[in-house]
Amino acid sequence: FAIDQAGIVFGESTGVVGDQRIRIDLGALRILGDGFAWAPGSFFDQNGIPDPYCTRGALQRVESRLTDAGLEALVGHEIEFVLVGADGSALPAHLWAQYGLAGVLEHEGFIRDVTASATASGVAI
Template identity: 40%
Template sequence: MQQLAERLRHAGARTLTGVVSDSGGVIRAKTVPARRIESFARSGMGASLTWPVFCVDNGIAMTPEVNVVGDLRLTTDLERAVVLDHGFGWAPADVRDQQGELSPYCWRSVTRRQVARLASLGIEALVGSELEFGLLGADGRLLGESDGWPCYGAAVYSGLSDFAADLCERLDAAGVPVEQVHAEYGQASSRSRCPLAHRWPRPTTCCSPAR
């Protein structure tokens, strides 16, 4: 664990953010300074028992069993950690109970169990996904709003080739290889899409923010 933490600091990590992707698809996180990377992985950071029932609108779907009483621990997976821009360390986290055991509310553990069940049936799980995003100009308006946004247009890529190259390189460095990039179709302007390579499921894979 110490070697993994030193690797991150040597790579320039100034902080480490541990993340979980919850049932609503919201990425929740806690962050520690670089000197506390080992603690984040070993004993973890506290998280209220309400974390599994946070809603996308910031409501809390509490029940008699799941409420503000009790505490969970978030422990980072340093083997999956990467260092992004400006020393921003990023790592997926497991959800554990106070005894250090995986919690029934751990989303990564659920994924692992499903992968294992498929493997027992002779099925290898490979998951593909894609990133879809909109682009804004310096004036804050959608690109293509005034002069058009042809779907799959070569002119769109030509004008954004530096951005697309940077995006592919950043994602690749973060362990998220891009299969292709193209301008998306639809009524809305500025939509772009990046299909990602299919792979064995890694819950909450590290991902570099697009700029």
């Protein structure tokens, strides 16, 4: 990737092949509406072997060990993302703060739509 996050660098000796493949869990696929869908994915190497560092796979291993010990795990996670305009440009952010809900409040309508769509699709938030 480009150092300035402008995209992927292509050249005579560089390109994209990738050492891992992401396989989505079709059983967990959720249609969110408006042409969007969501599914969790796991990482595999090019030979189809699960990547030992895949966080989803690691969590499944820990959950199995807890189950074997008679315990049940309830796990949450954080997803970070950036909102951009339809043309890819930065949206104005007058309330942004690195920690807190100020940026969320500035786009509250969008957040409510995402939350409602996710809930209706069975994606717990």
